[in-house]
Amino acid sequence: MKHFKESMYKLIVETSTNLPPDVRAAIAKAKARENAGTRAALSLSTISENIAMAEENVSPICQDTGLPTFLIKTPVGANQLEMTKAIREAIAQATKDGKLRPNSVDSLTGENSGDNLGEGTPVIKYEQWEKDEIDVRLILKGGGCENKNIQYSLPTELEGLGRAGRDLDGIRKCILHSVYQAQGQGCSAGFIGVGIGGDRATGYELAKKQLFREVDDVNPNPVLAKLEEYIMENANKLGIGTMGFGGETTLLGCKIGAMNRIPASFFVSVAYNCWAFRRLGVVVDPATGEIKRWLYKDERPIEMEVKQIVEEAKTEGAREVVLTPPITEEQIRQLKVGDVVIINGSMYTGRDAIHKYLMDHDAPVDLNGQVIYHCGPVMLKDDKGKWQVKAAGPTTSIREEPYQADIIKKFGIRAVIGKGGMGAKTLAGLKEHGAVYLNAIGGAAQYYAKCIKEVKGVYFLKEFGIPEAMWHLEVENFAAIVTMDAHGNSLHEDVEKSSLERLAQFKDPVFK
Numbered sequence: 001m002k003h004f005k006e007s008m009y010k011l012i013v014e015t016s017t018n019l020p021p022d023v024r025a026a027i028a029k030a031k032a033r034e035n036a037g038t039r040a041a042l043s044l045s046t047i048s049e050n051i052a053m054a055e056e057n058v059s060p061i062c063q064d065t066g067l068p069t070f071l072i073k074t075p076v077g078a079n080q081l082e083m084t085k086a087i088r089e090a091i092a093q094a095t096k097d098g099k100l101r102p103n104s105v106d107s108l109t110g111e112n113s114g115d116n117l118g119e120g121t122p123v124i125k126y127e128q129w130e131k132d133e134i135d136v137r138l139i140l141k142g143g144g145c146e147n148k149n150i151q152y153s154l155p156t157e158l159e160g161l162g163r164a165g166r167d168l169d170g171i172r173k174c175i176l177h178s179v180y181q182a183q184g185q186g187c188s189a190g191f192i193g194v195g196i197g198g199d200r201a202t203g204y205e206l207a208k209k210q211l212f213r214e215v216d217d218v219n220p221n222p223v224l225a226k227l228e229e230y231i232m233e234n235a236n237k238l239g240i241g242t243m244g245f246g247g248e249t250t251l252l253g254c255k256i257g258a259m260n261r262i263p264a265s266f267f268v269s270v271a272y273n274c275w276a277f278r279r280l281g282v283v284v285d286p287a288t289g290e291i292k293r294w295l296y297k298d299e300r301p302i303e304m305e306v307k308q309i310v311e312e313a314k315t316e317g318a319r320e321v322v323l324t325p326p327i328t329e330e331q332i333r334q335l336k337v338g339d340v341v342i343i344n345g346s347m348y349t350g351r352d353a354i355h356k357y358l359m360d361h362d363a364p365v366d367l368n369g370q371v372i373y374h375c376g377p378v379m380l381k382d383d384k385g386k387w388q389v390k391a392a393g394p395t396t397s398i399r400e401e402p403y404q405a406d407i408i409k410k411f412g413i414r415a416v417i418g419k420g421g422m423g424a425k426t427l428a429g430l431k432e433h434g435a436v437y438l439n440a441i442g443g444a445a446q447y448y449a450k451c452i453k454e455v456k457g458v459y460f461l462k463e464f465g466i467p468e469a470m471w472h473l474e475v476e477n478f479a480a481i482v483t484m485d486a487h488g489n490s491l492h493e494d495v496e497k498s499s500l501e502r503l504a505q506f507k508d509p510v511f512k
């Protein structure tokens with residue numbers, strides 16, 4: 001097993017930087033369904049470009065490299081302790097090399113371990129089998145989509161759909177609802193794994209296991225195969241679309257598994273995965289630890305499609321407005337939902353720790369007229385001690401909802417960039433104080449990293465760690481869409497409302 005650690009390192013880097021062919025094909029198919037020039041088509045073009053860039057740069061597709069989760073099958077008698085040790089070393093090395101973001105945070109102290117190792121991270125699960133080879137599969141599932149996982153306990157009442165009973169039709173309603181409630185916040189279009197039955201823990205485990213299936217396999221259970229087909233067809237009628245901007249594709253894959261339950265419990269558990277569905281595997285020789293073959297890596301003729309998509313990218317007919325901070329209130333009041341804003345100059349990252357901190361402390365810099373970017377980047381110091389941006393897409397903004405309006409007011413911030421939209425309190429704050437919310441494309445971490453020309457400084461790095469620190473960035477041509485303006489309009493509110501109306505069309509029983 002001399003080469004096992006090296007094989008695991010290769011698997012981690014490849015999973016973080018190179019999306020598997022089945023996922024790419026699903027995204028290319030989605031793009032083909034959208035009308036050219038729409039926001040959805042533009043977003044999918046950016047996503048496709050980002051996928052190609054990540055592969056070329058051997059850098060993370062998305063800055064959130066998630067919770068590494070390994071599923072391993074070993075021959076009877078394989079030394080699992082030795083394998084775990086090698087995996088942990090490979091994880092630490094990949095983190096040091098900027099292929100993974102340091103993502104392991106002490107839940108009590110908030111301290112980031114810095115190397116992705118800690119109590120419960122990474123997750124490694126072993127099973128034994130009769131074959132004389134080791135099968136290692138890895139998923140890097142980010143936090144934004146993980147937060148959109150949902151578990152239903154039947155019977156239940158669902159908004160838009162009414163009563164969901166303890167039968168196949170109740171299950172159908174839960175799954176449709178799970179896609180609706182995620183809106184664009186888990187970086188739609190997404191993939192879902194569904195677990196029917198079990199207890200609360202094994203139900204979610206079964207749901208996550210479904211994510212290891214190939215996107216276009218057919219469920220061996222004909223009842224579940226029919227349900228998967230139904231969900232794929234109808235969830236895409238909800239109109240939530242890529243990033244929640246509206247559009248034809250909301251769901252890219254649906255895989256359902258079932259297990260027994262005990263009489264009193266009936267759970268339907270849904271694991272939501274963003275479009276940046278990083279899942280790969282290898283078959284390893286148990287004697288040498290070398291990779292014998294890759295899994296999920298069939299050859300598909302999709303490269304052409306990706307290139308073609310990139311060429312089409314500039315078809316959007318929206319108004320483009322260039323802004324250079326500090327931005328004035330007058331400039332902001334002229335913007336409206338749908339405008340594309342191009343930022344040149346300074347912006348500051350700020351996410352959960354910074355927002356909480358700024359509520360009752362001063363900012364380390366003058367934020368008047370400035371732009372806050374909800375982003376936890378992957379950063380590496382080069383030989384000269386200068387910070388380099390390895391990946392820098394937006395994080396889910398709704399987590400800052402309790403703070404955002406107050407912080408805009410307190411510091412005179414004019415624009416907030418993030419993804420997934422924000423709520424009523426922020427919308428009112430934008431109107432009152434003259435600010436806008438700009439939606440960047442979630443997961444497009446290479447695309448945005450390229451717009452960052454320089455890291456001008458960093459605050460609170462020691463206190464909060466790399467993802468949560470406040471990074472002062474110099475950007476050029478950083479594009480984002482106004483989805484909440486200073487006049488009380490919110491695209492997110494509109495899409496949520498219309499998708500709820502559309503959800504209601506699935507109220508009547510289908511599976512009796």
Ligand SMILES: O=C(O)C[C@H](O)C(=O)O
Nearest residue numbers: 064142143144376395396
């Ligand atoms: O933590 C992040 O960078 C992003 C997160 O995955 C999210 O989707 O909000």
Ligand code: SF4
Nearest residue numbers: 062142144187274443
């Ligand atoms: S930012 Fe979006 S694409 Fe990246 S991990 Fe989070 S949900 Fe996935």
